[in-house]
Structures are given as structure tokens and as C-alpha cells.
Amino acid sequence: KHILIVPGDGIGQEVTAVGKKVLDKIAARFNHEFTYDEALIGHVAIEATGDPLPAESLEKMKNSDAVLFGAVGHPKYDNDPSAKVRPEQGLLKMRKELGLYANLRPIKLFDELLGASSIKPEILKGADILFFRELTGDIYFGEKGRKNNGDTAYDVAEYSRYEVQRIGRKAFDAARTRRKKLVSVDKANVLESSRLWREEIQKLALEYPDVEVEYQFVDATAMILIKEPTRFDVVVTANLFGDILTDEASQIAGSMGMLASASIGDGTGVYEPIHGSAHDITGKGLANPMASVLSAALLLDISFGLKEESEAVISAVDQVLKKGYRTRDIANADTDPSMILGTDAIG
Amino acid sequence: KHILIVPGDGIGQEVTAVGKKVLDKIAARFNHEFTYDEALIGHVAIEATGDPLPAESLEKMKNSDAVLFGAVGHPKYDNDPSAKVRPEQGLLKMRKELGLYANLRPIKLFDELLGASSIKPEILKGADILFFRELTGDIYFGEKGRKNNGDTAYDVAEYSRYEVQRIGRKAFDAARTRRKKLVSVDKANVLESSRLWREEIQKLALEYPDVEVEYQFVDATAMILIKEPTRFDVVVTANLFGDILTDEASQIAGSMGMLASASIGDGTGVYEPIHGSAHDITGKGLANPMASVLSAALLLDISFGLKEESEAVISAVDQVLKKGYRTRDIANADTDPSMILGTDAIG
Numbered sequence: 001k002h003i004l005i006v007p008g009d010g011i012g013q014e015v016t017a018v019g020k021k022v023l024d025k026i027a028a029r030f031n032h033e034f035t036y037d038e039a040l041i042g043h044v045a046i047e048a049t050g051d052p053l054p055a056e057s058l059e060k061m062k063n064s065d066a067v068l069f070g071a072v073g074h075p076k077y078d079n080d081p082s083a084k085v086r087p088e089q090g091l092l093k094m095r096k097e098l099g100l101y102a103n104l105r106p107i108k109l110f111d112e113l114l115g116a117s118s119i120k121p122e123i124l125k126g127a128d129i130l131f132f133r134e135l136t137g138d139i140y141f142g143e144k145g146r147k148n149n150g151d152t153a154y155d156v157a158e159y160s161r162y163e164v165q166r167i168g169r170k171a172f173d174a175a176r177t178r179r180k181k182l183v184s185v186d187k188a189n190v191l192e193s194s195r196l197w198r199e200e201i202q203k204l205a206l207e208y209p210d211v212e213v214e215y216q217f218v219d220a221t222a223m224i225l226i227k228e229p230t231r232f233d234v235v236v237t238a239n240l241f242g243d244i245l246t247d248e249a250s251q252i253a254g255s256m257g258m259l260a261s262a263s264i265g266d267g268t269g270v271y272e273p274i275h276g277s278a279h280d281i282t283g284k285g286l287a288n289p290m291a292s293v294l295s296a297a298l299l300l301d302i303s304f305g306l307k308e309e310s311e312a313v314i315s316a317v318d319q320v321l322k323k324g325y326r327t328r329d330i331a332n333a334d335t336d337p338s339m340i341l342g343t344d345a346i347g
Numbered sequence: 348k349h350i351l352i353v354p355g356d357g358i359g360q361e362v363t364a365v366g367k368k369v370l371d372k373i374a375a376r377f378n379h380e381f382t383y384d385e386a387l388i389g390h391v392a393i394e395a396t397g398d399p400l401p402a403e404s405l406e407k408m409k410n411s412d413a414v415l416f417g418a419v420g421h422p423k424y425d426n427d428p429s430a431k432v433r434p435e436q437g438l439l440k441m442r443k444e445l446g447l448y449a450n451l452r453p454i455k456l457f458d459e460l461l462g463a464s465s466i467k468p469e470i471l472k473g474a475d476i477l478f479f480r481e482l483t484g485d486i487y488f489g490e491k492g493r494k495n496n497g498d499t500a501y502d503v504a505e506y507s508r509y510e511v512q513r514i515g516r517k518a519f520d521a522a523r524t525r526r527k528k529l530v531s532v533d534k535a536n537v538l539e540s541s542r543l544w545r546e547e548i549q550k551l552a553l554e555y556p557d558v559e560v561e562y563q564f565v566d567a568t569a570m571i572l573i574k575e576p577t578r579f580d581v582v583v584t585a586n587l588f589g590d591i592l593t594d595e596a597s598q599i600a601g602s603m604g605m606l607a608s609a610s611i612g613d614g615t616g617v618y619e620p621i622h623g624s625a626h627d628i629t630g631k632g633l634a635n636p637m638a639s640v641l642s643a644a645l646l647l648d649i650s651f652g653l654k655e656e657s658e659a660v661i662s663a664v665d666q667v668l669k670k671g672y673r674t675r676d677i678a679n680a681d682t683d684p685s686m687i688l689g690t691d692a693i694g
């Protein structure tokens with residue numbers, strides 16, 4: 001199996017290095033042969049080539065069996081709304097070109113971290129949510145621009161029936177293997193694209209009579225996720241709503257630093273932490289690498305079908321937490337300071 | 348002063364009746380004369396006239412000094428994505444026609460309710476946020492429709508510089524009277540309308556050198572609101588992001604049932620709970636009327652300039668809570684069942 005390592009920007013470099021080490025360890029322990037290559041994306045790619053996703057990187061992605069990805073972004077562009085070339089363009093292009101229409105974000109709390117969240121432990125206990133975020137449509141990829149002499153800016157949100165069906169089907173299939181509950185999130189009381197979304201999910205529901213479906217408006221979901229997180233099993237939603245809700249839901253898991261994601265679709269799968277490039281802590285060895293390690297676990301499971309290997313990785317993370325080791329983001333006032341480790345040490 | 352009561356749908360009826368009683372009490376106590384009229388909106392208006400905002404209602408709104416509003420919505424339409432006439436159209440038309448471009452949502456926790464939230468008390472303590480949600484632009488009011496033979500649905504998000512300036516200015520002005528911190532929320536790493544938003548806020552910031560401005564992406568804000576709610580003072584954001592974030596932030600206040608909002612702009616101000624029509628509990632006398640009562644307090648303060656009267660209402664709510672009275676939504680396992688009251692009794 002050939003794995004492409006794409007660290008990207010900021011702490012993407014540090015955490016992906018740990019993820020790769022874990023893959024190496026798995027290869028050795030379970031007698032697999034993994035080969036690796038590296039590719040550029042984001043700000044580092046712009047600096048090196050002027051292009052946030054160089055053709056060479058894309059080619060390498062297409063020719064690998066899976067991609068372990070880090071993060072993209074740089075504060076330089078954030079504060080310059082008129083920048084024409086941006087790191088995020090590389091990420092969006094990668095998603096579109098590889099046909100990565102389904103972004104899976106499992107939100108599950110390790111028992112040991114029940115106290116690390118800002119939400120009360122009794123509210124969190126038992127929470128286990130699998131998000132399906134649509135990843136190649138919506139307002140991310142519609143036409144956008146300026147008009148009225150630059151006085152007005154616009155972005156078009158768009159969904160076709162086919163786009164909703166394919167992500168919907170993945171979510172229904174997953175619900176079947178879990179607790180058989182699906183929440184579909186939209187804003188159908190206001191948006192036409194949400195009404196089409198709801199129509200298609202309603203049609204699919206007829207094919208999955210064993211799955212109980214609930215329709216929620218995105219504002220209600222944002223509230224219920226905090227009030228009653230155990231109410232959710234599988235959640236399916238559009239690109240923008242998924243972006244917002246999964247970052248919010250990261251608080252259920254105690255920290256963004258614990259959350260992995262899998263982007264899958266027509267070809268090579270891409271595995272990445274849901275956290276960003278975090279330039280404020282870059283290069284300090286403070287980043288929590290567990291999201292990248294757990295992304296490697298998803299890679300083993302989903303792209304390579306290596307269930308046992310994947311579970312070995314998750315169990316290793318669990319052991320590290322059980323022994324009391326923490327990174328800064330998941331430590332609290334009761335943590336013994338000598339148990340708070342840096343990126344490499346905890347890796 | 349002439350006040351128009353617009354209860355709308357579901358529990359809107361029950362809670363607005365309590366809000367009106369409080370206004371009556373204030374008039375008696377402080378020697379004011381308030382006159383009242385009623386008007387229809389939403390599902391009840393559709394049932395009576397076929398129109399979610401009859402011309403007569405709009406006329407009455409324009410001719411009153413303030414509107415006390417309830418909620419709109421009905422499950423019947425939610426599950427029928429193809430319905431042409433919907434209660435929410437009445438609400439959106441009211442906002443547009445009255446020029447209500449600024450929706451103020453104060454999120455403040457009454458001390459007595461520190462335990463009612465799903466968020467840990469030590470995280471919540473001291474949280475006090477004032478949201479400015481833009482209310483007459485964005486994807487709510489852009490062109491929307493179907494194309495490709497109905498196979499694709501689209502919604503256009505749009506902002507003009509002027510629209511951003513006028514809400515931005517209100518938020519900066521408010522920050523000046525508070526802790527002088529403003530967070531502007533957008534998705535400028537992806538959306539063109541967000542980039543224009545950020546440009547305009549950056550320009551305004553030059554006029555308010557005494558206000559400290561932070562720019563956040565909406566996904567990050569959704570996370571930080573739960574992780575560190577005390578980090579926020581004033582927040583300004585677009586219509587859709589504001590819809591999602593303020594519902595989420597309601598959990599800081601323990602319950603949606605405690606949160607009031609003021610919609611202001613070019614003419615008559617509209618005051619309303621942020622909760623919806625809640626048909627599941629309609630007619631049962633279970634609804635928490637405090638959001639409507641606190642909306643009446645905002646009405647007295649903002650539309651009538653009656654600060655003392657407004658504070659008397661807020662202090663009355665505080666006294667009720669201090670005495671231990673609760674509605675169901677803000678009660679918890681420790682609440683004495685005999686202190687849990689219905690809508691009228693707590694009113």
C-alpha cells in the first residue's frame with residue numbers, strides 16, 4: 001500500500017509526523033508493507049510554487065492508496081480579505097478533484113476525558129455521534145463574486161438531487177450498522193437548497209424503513225448538540241452546516257485535538273484531523289497529535305479494510321489516556337503537571 | 348404609547364399574553380398609558396386569510412410605537428418541502444418591510460440558573476454576550492429557486508457594503524458602552540460575501556480605535572462559545588451565522604426560554620423571544636414566558652427609553668428565580684416539584 005503524507009501548514013507538520021510513525025509501527029507489528037511519499041498543499045505550497053495545490057501534488061494524491069493530511073491556513077491571508085491566492089483554495093480543490101463528497105466525523109468521548117469538556121459529564125456520558133458532512137457542494141463551490149461596481153458580494157449555495165442522494169445513502173447505510181437513528185439537518189423553512197435536500201432524504205427514508213429519521217433545522221441542532229448530545233446517532237448535513245456543527249461538537253470530545261475525519265468518495269480517501277493549522281502554537285511541540293493518529297486509524301479501517309490494525313491504534317490512544325498522559329489541551333486543574341507531554345513524547 | 352401584540356403561532360399565544368400583562372403592570376405602577384391592538388402573522392394568518400402577513404397586519408405594525416411578537420411556524424409545513432405558502436414568509440416579510448436590519452440578542456445568565464445549563468458553572472460564570480445579528484440580508488433574502496428541470500436548487504447569499512456598515516456601526520457603538528471588545532464572525536476563508544463583510548468591519552475599526560476587534564471564522568466561534576463563553580463581549584455577524592450561533596448560545600443562559608431579542612432598524616421595533624412556536628408543548632400551559640417578559644423589558648428600554656421600567660421587569664424575573672420558582676425547562680433534579688409552575692402562574 002502506498003500512502004501519501006500531506007502535512008500542509010502550521011501544526012499540520014508536527015501532528016502528521018506522529019500519525020506517520022504510528023502507521024510505521026502498525027506495518028512492523030502486523031507485517032504489512034507501506035511505502036510513503038510527501039506532497040505540498042496550502043501556504044507552504046504557495047511559498048514554494050505559487051500554487052496552493054500544485055499539479056504534482058494532485059497527481060501524487062490520485063496515484064496513492066490513501067492520503068494522510070494535516071491542515072492548511074495562515075493568518076496572513078485571513079486578515080487580507082482581498083488576497084487572490086489562498087491556502088484554503090488548495091484544500092477545496094483537492095476535495096473537488098478527488099471527488100471527496102463524504103466527510104465522516106466521528107464524535108466519541110474517551111472515558112478518561114469525561115472531565116476535559118466544558119459540558120457536564122452527566123450530559124456527555126454515552127455520547128457517540130457520526131457526522132456525514134457533504135464536502136463538494138453547497139456555498140463552498142457555487143459561483144461567487146462582486147457586482148454593482150464591487151459594492152455587493154455574493155455566493156451561491158447549490159445542491160442537485162444526485163449530490164444529496166449519494167451522501168444521504170452513505171449516512172443511511174452507516175445508521176443501519178449503528179443505532180439506526182438518522183438526523184438530517186437543514187434550514188428548509190428558509191432555503192430552497194434545504195427544501196430539495198429534505199425532499200431527497202424523505203425519498204431515501206422510504207428505502208430504509210428500519211432507520212428512524214428526524215429532520216432538524218440547523219439552529220435547533222446547534223442548541224440540542226449541547227443540551228442533549230446523546231440524542232444523536234448518525235447526522236447528515238450540507239457542507240457549510242457540517243463545518244459549523246462538527247467544530248461545535250468537538251467540545252463533546254473534550255478537545256478538537258482528539259477528532260479525526262475521513263473524506264471519501266470516488267477515488268483516493270483523505271484522512272485528517274478536524275483541527276486547523278493553529279499558527280499560535282506551531283513549532284512549539286505543544287500540539288495534540290491524537291487527531292492525526294486517529295485519522296491514521298480511520299485510514300487503516302476505511303481505505304485498507306484493516307479493522308484489527310485500526311482498533312489497535314484506537315486502543316493505544318486509550319491506553320495512553322488511561323495511564324494519565326495528557327497534552328495541554330486535554331489537561332485540567334487536577335492533572336499532574338509531570339504527566340503533561342509534548343507532541344512527540346505523547347506520540 | 349401604542350403597542351401592537353402579534354402572538355403568532357404555537358406557544359407564541361401563551362407567552363405573549365404574559366408579556367402583555369407585564370406591560371400593563373408597568374403602566375399602572377409607573378403611571379403610563381399604553382394602548383394595545385392585535386394582529387395576525389404566520390400559520391394563524393394563513394388559516395384566517397391565506398396570507399402569512401396580511402396587509403392589515405403590516406399596516407398596524409407600521410402605525411404602532413412597538414411590536415411585541417411571539418413566534419411563527421407549524422410542523423405541517425416543515426415536513427412538506429414543496430409548500431408554496433409558509434408561516435416563516437410572514438416573519439421574513441415583516442423584517443424586510445419594517446427595515447429591521449439589526450437583531451440584538453443579549454445572552455446573560457441569571458445567577459440562579461448557573462446549574463440549569465448543560466455547560467459547567469465554572470465555565471459559564473460571568474458570561475455576558477450581546478449578539479448583533481444582521482436580519483434583512485444574506486442568504487435569507489437573495490434570489491432562490493430551482494434549475495436544470497428542477498434537479499438543482501439554489502440560494503444566493505449577498506451583502507452590500509452599506510448593509511455591513513449599518514449593522515457594524517450599531518455593534519461598535521454598543522461595544523463602546525460595554526467592555527469594548529467586538530468579535531466579528533464570518534467565513535472569509537471561503538465566502539466572497541464574508542470577505543466584503545470583513546473589509547467593511549476592518550474599515551469601521553479605524554473609526555473605533557478604543558474597541559478591540561477580533562475576527563473569527565464561524566466554525567471556530569461555534570466551538571469557542573462552548574469552550575470559553577466569557578471570552579465574548581459584543582459579537583456581530585451575518586443573518587444565517589447569527590441564527591445558528593444565538594440558538595447555540597442559548598445554552599449559556601440555561602434555556603432558550605429565557606432569551607429575548609430586539610429587532611430594530613428604520614421604523615417600529617419588534618421584540619420577541621428567540622424560541623420558536625414549540626407545537627409539542629402548545630396549549631399545555633408548560634411554556635416558559637420569561638423570554639416574552641424580557642422582550643417586553645427590551646421594548647420599554649429600546650423603543651420607549653424607559654430604563655427604570657425596563658430594569659423593574661428584569662429585577663422581577665430575578666426575584667421570581669431567587670424565590671426558587673421555575674418552569675419545567677429550567678428546573679433540574681434538585682428542584683422542589685411544588686416550585687415548578689406553569690406559564691400563567693409564573694407570569
Ligand SMILES: CC(C)[C@H](C(=O)O)[C@@H](O)C(=O)O
Pocket residue numbers: 072073088091243536537566
Ligand atoms: C479551512 C476551511 C476551508 C475548512 C472548511 O471550511 O471546510 C475547515 O474549516 C474544515 O472544516 O476542514
Ligand SMILES: CC(C)[C@H](C(=O)O)[C@@H](O)C(=O)O
Pocket residue numbers: 189190219419420435438590
Ligand atoms: C423561523 C425562522 C425563519 C427564524 C430565522 O431563521 O430567522 C428563526 O429561527 C429565528 O431565529 O428568528
